[in-house]
Amino acid sequence: MEQRDDSLLQHEAMISLxxxxxxxxxxxILHGLSFEVLRGETLVILGGSGSGKSTLLRTLVGLEKPSxxxxxxxxxxxxAISSTEMNEIRKRMGMSFQGGALFGSMTVGENxxxxxxxxxxxxxxxxxxxxRLKLDQxxxxxxxxxxxxQLSGGMKKRAAVARAMAMDPEILFxxxxxxxxxxxxxxxxxxLILELKKAFHMTIVVVTHELASAFLIADRMVxxxxxxxxxxxxxxxxxxxxxxxxxxxxDRIAExxxxxxxxxxxxxxDDYPRKGNSMTKRGGV
Amino acid sequence: xxxxxxxxxxxxxxxxxxxxxxxxxxxxxxxxxxxxxRGKPIRFRQAVTQAMQVGVxxxxxxxxITFFIGLILALxxxxxxxxxxxxxFVANAVAISMTRELGPLITAIVVIGRSGSAFAAQIxxxxxxxxIDALETMAIHPIDFLVAPKFxxxxxxxxxxxxxxxxxxxxxxxxxxxxxxxxxxxxxxRASLDxxxxxxxxxxxxxxxxxxxxxxxxGCHEGLSTGAGAEEVGRATTRxxxxxxxxxxxVDLVFTALFFFxxxx
Numbered sequence: 293m294e295q296r297d298d299s300l301l302q303h304e305a306m307i308s309l310x311x312x313x314x315x316x317x318x319x320x321i322l323h324g325l326s327f328e329v330l331r332g333e334t335l336v337i338l339g340g341s342g343s344g345k346s347t348l349l350r351t352l353v354g355l356e357k358p359s360x361x362x363x364x365x366x367x368x369x370x371x372a373i374s375s376t377e378m379n380e381i382r383k384r385m386g387m388s389f390q391g392g393a394l395f396g397s398m399t400v401g402e403n404x405x406x407x408x409x410x411x412x413x414x415x416x417x418x419x420x421x422x423x424r425l426k427l428d429q430x431x432x433x434x435x436x437x438x439x440x441x442q443l444s445g446g447m448k449k450r451a452a453v454a455r456a457m458a459m460d461p462e463i464l465f466x467x468x469x470x471x472x473x474x475x476x477x478x479x480x481x482x483x484l485i486l487e488l489k490k491a492f493h494m495t496i497v498v499v500t501h502e503l504a505s506a507f508l509i510a511d512r513m514v515x516x517x518x519x520x521x522x523x524x525x526x527x528x529x530x531x532x533x534x535x536x537x538x539x540x541x542x543d544r545i546a547e548x549x550x551x552x553x554x555x556x557x558x559x560x561x562d563d564y565p566r567k568g569n570s571m572t573k574r575g576g577v
Numbered sequence: 578x579x580x581x582x583x584x585x586x587x588x589x590x591x592x593x594x595x596x597x598x599x600x601x602x603x604x605x606x607x608x609x610x611x612x613x614x615r616g617k618p619i620r621f622r623q624a625v626t627q628a629m630q631v632g633v634x635x636x637x638x639x640x641x642i643t644f645f646i647g648l649i650l651a652l653x654x655x656x657x658x659x660x661x662x663x664x665x666f667v668a669n670a671v672a673i674s675m676t677r678e679l680g681p682l683i684t685a686i687v688v689i690g691r692s693g694s695a696f697a698a699q700i701x702x703x704x705x706x707x708x709i710d711a712l713e714t715m716a717i718h719p720i721d722f723l724v725a726p727k728f729x730x731x732x733x734x735x736x737x738x739x740x741x742x743x744x745x746x747x748x749x750x751x752x753x754x755x756x757x758x759x760x761x762x763x764x765x766x767r768a769s770l771d772x773x774x775x776x777x778x779x780x781x782x783x784x785x786x787x788x789x790x791x792x793x794x795x796g797c798h799e800g801l802s803t804g805a806g807a808e809e810v811g812r813a814t815t816r817x818x819x820x821x822x823x824x825x826x827x828v829d830l831v832f833t834a835l836f837f838f839x840x841x842x
Contacts, residue, residue, distance in 0.1 A: 353714050379716035386714075393711035395703075407715045455715075 305364070306331045306463060306495040307352065312361035314344075314351050321347045323519045324361065329463075334489055334496040336506045338541065339516035348516065349467055349499045353387050354378050365463075383411055386456030387465040391472075392448035394440040400427070400451050401436030407458045426454040429491075430484060446477035453484065464488065466498040470505045478505060485509050503542065515541060601720065601801075602794040608718070608725035609732075623726035631692045631727075632734030636741065639687050643742040646679055647671055647749025655753065664758045668765050669772035671750030676773060680743040681781045682829060685788040688735060689821040693796040696727055697817035700800025701810040709801065724797045728790070735789035736782045743781065780836045787832065788825050795821045 307329040314322040321344045329335045339345035350356045352363065354370055363370040365381055373381075394403045404423045408414055414422070427433055430450040440448060449469065456464060469485065470478035482505050488494055489509075500506055506513060513530050515522040515538055522537045523530065530538065539545075613619045654670035700723060703709050712719050747769050754760040760768070799817040803809045 350710075355710050355713060382714055382716040387711070389707045389711055391706055393707040395708055395711075396706075406717070410715070410717050 304331045305329065306366075307497070308362075308364045310362040310364070312348075312351065312363060313359050314347055314356055315359040316347075320359070321519050322351070322358075325516075325519075325521055327514055327521060327524055329495060329497055330512075331495055332489075332493045333511040334485070334498065334509050336510035336513045337497065337499045337516060338501065338503075338506055338513055339499075340501060340541070343516045344519040345499045345501075345516050346467065349465060349497070352497065353385060353465055354382060383407075383459055384461055385463045385465065386453075386459065386461035388449065388452045388456045388467065388469065390468045392440070392452040394448060394451055394455070396440055398440075399436060400432070400438050400440060400443065400454075403440070403451065404455045404458050407455070411459065422458065423454075426457055427451070429457070429488075430454045431480075444477075446473050446480060449473070449481055450484065453488075457488070460492075461494070463495045463497065466496065466500075468500055468502075469498060470500065470502050478502070482508050503544070517541075598791075598794040598798055601724065601798050602728070602790050604720045605724045605728035605793065605797075606790075608721040609729045612721070617721070619729070620722070620726045624729040627726050627730035628734050630695075631688065631730050632738055635687060635691055635738060638691075639684060639738060639742055640745045642687060643675075643680065643683055643745040644749040646683055647675060647746030648752055649749075650674055650679065650746070651750040651753035655758065665760070665768070667758055668750065668754055668760070668768035672747055672769035672772045673777055675746035675750070676743045676777045676781045678781070678829075678833070680746055681739045681785040681788060682825070684735065684738045684742045684785060685792065685825045686822065688731075688738065688789075689792055689818055689825065692731070693792045693821045694814045694818050696793065696796030697799040697803075697814045698810055700797055701803035701813040704801060704803045705805060705807065705810060719801065720797075724793070727797065728793050731789035731793045732786055735785045735792075739781060739785040740778075743778070776840065780832070784829060784832050787828050791824045791828055792821050795824060 305328040309328070310326050312322055312325045313320060325348065337345045337348060347356060351358055352370075358371045361371065366384065368377060368381060370378065370381070394400070395406070398406070401420075401423050404426050405419050408419045408422060412419075423436060424433065427435060430453050432447060432450050432454060435443070435447070435451070440451065443451060453464075453466075466485065469481045473481065485496060485498065486509055489496055496509075498506070498509060507527055510527055512524065512526055514524045515530070517537055522541075523533055523535055525533070530542065533539065533542075608617070609619065650671045651667050654674075655664055655667050658664050658666050658670070700709070703723075709719050709723075712722055747766070750769070751760070751762060751765045754765040754768075755762050796817045799813040799820070803813040
């Protein structure tokens with residue numbers, strides 16, 4: 293009986309998107325995405341630059357409003373709730389930004405304590421203990437009094453994770469966790485994500501374009517291209533996919549830049565385009 | 578036709594901008610004056626820090642500038658007054674123009690340069706480094722967290738600075754009064770105080786509160802609407818200063834006209 297409950301829990305959707313569309317002004321960035329993030333899984337959203345993966349993440353945490361479609365989180369449709377309800381859901385979510393986004397005017401400890409001070413009635417000594425605990429979990433014990441500017445890139449990212457975890461969220465979002473880090477530090481951050489998943493059974497959504505990191509941490513992956521889902525599935529399914537776009541992304545094949553002879557000549561001689569838009573790359577992204 | 582469309586376009590843009598300023602200022606006012614009664618305590622510590630920054634640290638430069646302005650005013654009015662043998666009225670001229678007009682205005686301009694630009698730069702940088710987004714994902718309202726303490730500090734400190742500026746201006750005028758117009762220092766101050774009605778001081782202070790609201794709203798609005806990149810922060814800062822100065826002059830005109838017609842009755 294217990295077993296069955298467990299497996300049921302495993303397949304419960306934590307976030308489910310239905311035909312999600314997002315616009316920046318006139319331009320549509322996401323063209324009707326539908327997928328689910330299951331409870332306790334690590335879902336990696338893969339995609340190249342300008343694919344719409346960051347917009348997708350920003351929409352999931354409520355920083356962008358969808359133009360149509362639904363995002364269901366904990367029984368609420370984020371596309372149609374009040375800001376008060378949204379804030380209640382946000383307290384159950386944590387987000388680690390690409391550059392850390394730590395507040396430069398506060399110490400690392402104050403950064404981690406901020407959500408606790410804002411949203412809980414905890415006594416100051418309790419908050420201090422929680423801060424120490426969270427920093428310890430990300431390997432930054434003893435750095436409470438440091439200013440963010442005194443930390444290295446990898447440490448900033450860890451501190452940001454500690455802050456994202458301060459409220460014991462059910463869902464943790466990562467924007468490009470290994471961007472701008474050297475391979476060893478980046479591997480450390482991947483390791484941290486794996487540890488968090490193992491220790492707290494958190495639902496984790498990671499946006500990245502780093503393949504090695506993605507295959508290390510993911511349970512399932514979604515590949516996004518030009519605002520559409522190209523493929524979704526487990527690591528193995530992705531690896532064995534024959535979809536040309538998936539293959540191109542996974543095998544890191546460069547985008548062919550096809551230029552006609554005349555255009556090539558023109559490019560070399562730096563002449564004015566003769567016919568309209570002929571300098572435009574063809575077959576490009 | 579083209580011109581009409583352009584003028585119409587700029588007018589609607591201007592009105593929309595003004596609308597967003599009013600909305601920002603009213604939300605900041607809500608978090609400062611209403612929310613504390615609904616169990617959301619005011620960020621007193623941050624407000625005090627801001628007040629130090631906006632007010633106390635501005636004192637040296639403000640004192641110097643308004644002292645000189647007072648002196649200049651005395652010189653300029655004496656130029657005309659002495660033709661009528663009325664040089665002793667220099668005290669009245671300085672006191673009234675300082676308290677009614679130049680005290681609040683010069684204070685506002687100094688504060689724009691020091692703090693309005695700093696608000697835009699600070700919030701703009703936070704926008705660029707995703708700190709504003711981080712606040713939102715932590716369910717913390719950026720206006721509550723960032724704008725409200727600045728708002729409170731400005732609304733309290735600007736009138737205080739204005740009173741100080743008025744005094745320094747009168748002091749500047751007294752330098753001329755004592756050395757050139759045959760006043761004793763005490764007599765000059767007495768003459769200045771006699772020339773002033775409470776009305777003069779109060780209208781100046783009312784203006785300064787509105788200036789404070791305008792400067793905070795523009796600085797924070799420009800910061801919050803900063804685009805991506807360091808260049809944008811610079812642009813937002815410049816815009817904050819230019820728009821604030823314009824708006825302060827505009828508000829000044831409106832209120833001066835208002836007080837003029839009210840006092841006529």
